[in-house]
């Protein structure tokens with residue numbers, strides 16, 4: 451491969467813009483996370499529908515870190531949510547929501563529609579299903595007592 455081609459490829463694979471932040475896993479920070487992501491994604495001039503899909507996915511992932519990750523009360527470490535985003539020249543947006551909580555023992559099972567470990571708490575068990583349907587790609591990784599990372603991608607401007 452010629453060096454100019456390699457360089458062009460490398461530039462294409464570099465994010466045009468990105469952000470990283472962290473905040474305590476408190477329910478009032480769900481709307482905070484939505485606002486951060488909206489402000490970031492607005493730089494790409496999304497449609498109302500595209501923005502709404504991304505905001506909903508962020509809400510679901512951040513809410514999961516807030517309500518599920520740190521439910522064990524004896525967790526001593528900082529109970530934070532780590533949110534980051536990046537977008538690329540082709541309109542691809544990648545959002546990552548991470549926590550250092552209890553982890554998910556069986557990711558496949560947790561991602562099934564209607565599966566919830568908190569049925570009494572008005573959870574619908576549809577969070578992962580919603581993120582999967584509103585994004586182009588969803589990846590969940592998790593380790594017991596280490597935490598969970600939810601990464602989803604959406605390319606905007608496709609129509």
Ligand SMILES: Nc1ncnc2c1ncn2[C@@H]1O[C@H](COP(=O)(O)OP(=O)(O)O)[C@@H](O)[C@H]1O
Nearest residue numbers: 514515518519560566567573574575576577578
């Ligand atoms: N960040 C997380 N940390 C620990 N467990 C999680 C996390 N996110 C999801 N889970 C587990 O996956 C299940 C399914 O999540 P979800 O589809 O969003 O449904 P719901 O939040 O309504 O229970 C949760 O009930 C919980 O057991």
Ligand SMILES: [Mg+2]
Nearest residue numbers: 510513514577
């Ligand atoms: Mg949920």
